[in-house]
Amino acid sequence: MAFECVLHEKLETDSRYVFIGRIKRLAARDGLIDTQAWRVNLREYHPVGRFGASFYTRTNERFSLSDDQRESAPVSTAIDKL
Numbered sequence: 001m002a003f004e005c006v007l008h009e010k011l012e013t014d015s016r017y018v019f020i021g022r023i024k025r026l027a028a029r030d031g032l033i034d035t036q037a038w039r040v041n042l043r044e045y046h047p048v049g050r051f052g053a054s055f056y057t058r059t060n061e062r063f064s065l066s067d068d069q070r071e072s073a074p075v076s077t078a079i080d081k082l
Contacts, residue, residue: 001047002027 004025011018032044051057 001029001032001045
């Protein structure tokens with residue numbers, strides 16, 4: 001997935017930059033977006049996340065946490081079935 005953005009403001013701190021902008025366009029590979037429901041196909045979506053500094057992490061392994069911390073079984077939601 002890729003975004004085309006318009007930059008509105010750049011904030012600078014001692015350790016980083018923060019960019020404030022607006023998304024104009026989104027591009028995604030074929031099959032990633034269900035255009036009937038306008039949802040991302042979560043089985044095909046494997047983004048890379050920023051872990052901090054120059055480190056990144058993959059998001060291939062997903063799990064949910066139970067509302068009841070004593071219960072060890074994962075909780076399924078409607079979004080999990082998409």
